[in-house]
Amino acid sequence: MSENCLFCKIARGEIPSRKVYEDGDVFAFHDINPVAPVHFMLVPKLHLGSLLDANEKHAALLGKMLLLAPRLAREQGLENGFRTVINSGKGGGQEVFHLHVHVIGGGNIPPMVKRD
């Protein structure tokens, strides 16, 4: 838990969000600025800055989050699949430094990398 972390505050219910799912370890909520018709994020309740801060002790938690992604995606209507994105560190374009898995889908999902 980190006092001034936005996603810790959201996971604790101190800042409102549109909740998708919650259990003892994980919180999921819709992105405030969606890039597709469905765009939510899975975060651990444990404050972890990014994958760069993860180690073997977090293996079960990370596995749980990845296994939740398809289940929640289906529940949000993404029957045909979805994209997961995990930005790690400034070099990965991360803006909120609490580990989160973006789950994105619906509409037209463009290729990840544009090639000429």
Ligand code: AMP
């Ligand atoms: P990243 O660039 O991977 O760190 O993603 C951070 C994401 O958090 C962005 O997609 C933002 O739109 C989203 N975001 C920022 N503030 C909030 C908030 N209060 N509620 C929901 N999503 C947020």
Ligand code: ZN
């Ligand atoms: Zn946090």
